[in-house]
Amino acid sequence: MTEHHRLEAAAPWVELVATTDDWDAAEPALLTTMLSELVLIRTFEEYVLELAAAGLVHGPAHSSIGQEGGAVGSVLTLTSADSVNGSHRGHHQFLAKALHHVAPKGIDPTADVADEVRDVLLRTLAEICGLDRGFSHGRGGSMHLQLKAAGAMGTNAIVGGGVPMAAGYAWANRQAGSDAVAVTYFGDGAVNIGSTLETFNLAAAWRLPICFFIENNLYAVSTNVFEATGEPRLSARGPGFNIASWKVDGMDALAVYLATQEAVAHMRTGHGPTLVEADTYRYFHQNGAFPGSAFGYRSKEEEEGWRRRDPVTQVADHLVRRGIMKQSDIDATVARAKQALAETGDVLLEPLPGGKPGQRQIRPAEWPDPAFADVGIRGDLHEFADVRLAEVDTFTGEVQEQKLVDAIAGVLGRRMETDDSVVVLGEDVHRLNGGTNGATRGLKERFPDRVLGTPISENAFCGLGGGIALDGRFTPVVELMYADFMWVAADQLFNQIGKARHMFGGDGEVPFVLRSKVAMGTGYGSQHSMDPAGIFASSVGWRIVAPTTPFDYVGLMNSALRCKDPVVVLEHVDLYNAVGPGPVDDLDYCLPVGKAAIRRAGSDVTVITYLGMVAHVLEAVSTLGTVDAEVIDLRWLDRASIDWATIEASIQKTNNVLIAEQGPRGTSYGGWLADEIQRRCFDWLDQPVQRVTGGEASPSISKVLERAAIAQSDEVVAALTEMTRF
Numbered sequence: 001m002t003e004h005h006r007l008e009a010a011a012p013w014v015e016l017v018a019t020t021d022d023w024d025a026a027e028p029a030l031l032t033t034m035l036s037e038l039v040l041i042r043t044f045e046e047y048v049l050e051l052a053a054a055g056l057v058h059g060p061a062h063s064s065i066g067q068e069g070g071a072v073g074s075v076l077t078l079t080s081a082d083s084v085n086g087s088h089r090g091h092h093q094f095l096a097k098a099l100h101h102v103a104p105k106g107i108d109p110t111a112d113v114a115d116e117v118r119d120v121l122l123r124t125l126a127e128i129c130g131l132d133r134g135f136s137h138g139r140g141g142s143m144h145l146q147l148k149a150a151g152a153m154g155t156n157a158i159v160g161g162g163v164p165m166a167a168g169y170a171w172a173n174r175q176a177g178s179d180a181v182a183v184t185y186f187g188d189g190a191v192n193i194g195s196t197l198e199t200f201n202l203a204a205a206w207r208l209p210i211c212f213f214i215e216n217n218l219y220a221v222s223t224n225v226f227e228a229t230g231e232p233r234l235s236a237r238g239p240g241f242n243i244a245s246w247k248v249d250g251m252d253a254l255a256v257y258l259a260t261q262e263a264v265a266h267m268r269t270g271h272g273p274t275l276v277e278a279d280t281y282r283y284f285h286q287n288g289a290f291p292g293s294a295f296g297y298r299s300k301e302e303e304e305g306w307r308r309r310d311p312v313t314q315v316a317d318h319l320v321r322r323g324i325m326k327q328s329d330i331d332a333t334v335a336r337a338k339q340a341l342a343e344t345g346d347v348l349l350e351p352l353p354g355g356k357p358g359q360r361q362i363r364p365a366e367w368p369d370p371a372f373a374d375v376g377i378r379g380d381l382h383e384f385a386d387v388r389l390a391e392v393d394t395f396t397g398e399v400q401e402q403k404l405v406d407a408i409a410g411v412l413g414r415r416m417e418t419d420d421s422v423v424v425l426g427e428d429v430h431r432l433n434g435g436t437n438g439a440t441r442g443l444k445e446r447f448p449d450r451v452l453g454t455p456i457s458e459n460a461f462c463g464l465g466g467g468i469a470l471d472g473r474f475t476p477v478v479e480l481m482y483a484d485f486m487w488v489a490a491d492q493l494f495n496q497i498g499k500a501r502h503m504f505g506g507d508g509e510v511p512f513v514l515r516s517k518v519a520m521g522t523g524y525g526s527q528h529s530m531d532p533a534g535i536f537a538s539s540v541g542w543r544i545v546a547p548t549t550p551f552d553y554v555g556l557m558n559s560a561l562r563c564k565d566p567v568v569v570l571e572h573v574d575l576y577n578a579v580g581p582g583p584v585d586d587l588d589y590c591l592p593v594g595k596a597a598i599r600r601a602g603s604d605v606t607v608i609t610y611l612g613m614v615a616h617v618l619e620a621v622s623t624l625g626t627v628d629a630e631v632i633d634l635r636w637l638d639r640a641s642i643d644w645a646t647i648e649a650s651i652q653k654t655n656n657v658l659i660a661e662q663g664p665r666g667t668s669y670g671g672w673l674a675d676e677i678q679r680r681c682f683d684w685l686d687q688p689v690q691r692v693t694g695g696e697a698s699p700s701i702s703k704v705l706e707r708a709a710i711a712q713s714d715e716v717v718a719a720l721t722e723m724t725r726f
């Protein structure tokens with residue numbers, strides 16, 4: 001007869017309930033600080049809603065009123081060295097971390113609001129209003145709040161988007177030998193996001209000191225958690241990944257404190273990740289000052305039931321019960337907070353000229369300068385001030401013919417040898433004698449704790465790399481096995497990593513290197529063959545390099561690793577085993593940022609190309625024999641790094657331009673480049689800029705159909721013949 005054996009999860013899953021004895025045992029200073037922070041955050045949020053109702057907050061105002069207990073209770077277990085990030089509804093978490101940073105010994109609720117606390121309130125309010133005085137000069141607004149000095153690494157407008165990055169902070173903390181932990185806050189909606197679940201798995205597999213803090217407020221906008229998941233006790237997700245998990249009443253700040261205290265102790269002693277689910281409630285709708293009942297998706301009775309468990313009132317009642325404070329003291333604390341916020345508003349606001357009594361406007365001097373709009377998309381490259389630059393024709397070291405794939409392993413090994421901050425991660429990079437192509441050969445044996453083989457979870461490990469970069473103590477080199485997989489990790493690459501510097505004010509460094517290969521022509525079909533250059537060139541924040549020789553690869557990778565911006569290094573499979581000049585012993589030079597290479601001088605037509613197409617262009621010119629073409633290998637492809645001096649000098653000489661690339665025309669890199677050239681160089685052109693691209697479709701598996709879908713030398717020959725036939 002069939003037997004059934006009940007299985008038990010390896011990780012504990014408990015519900016923690018704070019008792020009256022816990023409240024009686026709590027230190028008075030802990031409870032008074034809880035009250036101070038709860039009142040300040042509640043008053044701040046009420047003031048934000050007041051400004052939003054008056055039209056003084058541009059964009060959403062996702063208030064956390066009702067949820068303050070989870071933020072304050074959890075943050076009071078942390079230090080400034082611990083990292084946190086949060087979601088679009090993150091004012092309370094950010095303020096709790098910032099206030100705890102400036103007042104680590106606590107805030108006396110009976111004293112006047114201190115200057116350092118007022119400064120946090122002022123700069124946070126200014127940021128939410130989009131003003132220059134804000135932490136990110138108004139660029140972040142309500143949903144992107146960051147104060148790295150406090151360990152507040154940034155709230156996030158993409159649901160679940162910040163979770164993988166927090167794993168990066170946790171990894172960096174551990175790698176640096178610190179016992180600091182990371183806490184990532186998100187809601188019931190983000191629990192069902194793939195990047196969140198990927199990060200659960202990655203954190204558990206690597207035993208990272210990260211706490212996944214779920215604010216279960218029951219509603220993702222208007223969709224109830226009981227509609228969205230079969231197991232509404234969201235902490236049940238933890239044991240499935242072998243993560244120790246706690247469920248707690250999020251309206252009870254002390255219960256949250258005790259649960260998080262246990263979770264933090266678990267992480268600080270090296271036992272891996274934790275999960276805390278705090279059952280809480282937002283009093284208002286997703287955005288603005290109306291309750292959810294006004295939109296019909298919840299009842300007034302439900303809302304009133306949760307309000308009777310208000311976190312501020314609970315702490316205040318216990319303080320009065322224990323004789324630590326009187327009700328009059330509580331009232332005075334609230335009055336002081338309201339006065340502090342009113343005075344904060346007076347710094348930023350003034351009466352509206354000609355308006356009704358009480359109408360106000362932002363003081364004009366508080367707005368950022370419109371000229372600041374594009375400042376800080378990328379850094380100013382000051383990190384290259386003392387670098388040694390070299391080109392193959394000026395290089396003084398020994399050069400010999402070698403494979404490009406060997407140059408990859410060689411330069412990465414050299415940088416890891418000389419710079420302990422460099423870490424390599426990706427799928428199979430630690431196996432197969434250097435990954436699927438041998439590009440990381442020998443690195444795992446030499447640097448076992450800095451070559452990290454990841455699960456198949458591109459969102460999680462790209463985001464983890466992004467978190468490592470934002471942390472700033474390490475430089476990640478992340479490998480995506482094929483460029484097509486960038487779409488799997490698109491949120492982390494484009495919404496998070498690429499935008500981070502600019503979004504948070506323009507000053508923060510993002511030293512992140514992404515390696516990936518272009519495999520068209522190899523028979524791997526539509527989902528393993530894309531050229532992503534056009535996508536990255538039209539996205540914010542990225543620098544792009546495309547090496548074609550071993551010598552260039554070494555110099556460009558060194559430049560990428562030195563750069564404080566995210567850099568994608570594109571590699572073409574056709575070039576891996578191609579032989580070219582490369583350095584023998586000297587692997588310490590850089591190629592200059594924004595410098596193209598002239599691979600062939602000529603006077604009839606300028607051919608601009610990159611990566612694997614360079615060899616096809618040179619072959620076409622040689623085969624044709626009748627066209628004296630100048631061939632420019634761009635090497636740097638991003639908008640900020642295009643070598644316009646070389647391009648324009650060539651066009652003035654030839655008066656004709658052909659842009660040649662292999663990939664499909666729909667995501668063409670040459671499309672935007674042709675437009676830019678025709679506007680810059682119109683007077684020098686004898687004809688419109690011509691282009692060679694692949695077809696409209698992605699390459700197919702069939703050898704015949706694949707060749708028909710991509711461009712090689714034959715297409716260049718045809719284009720040059722047509723351009724010069726008159």
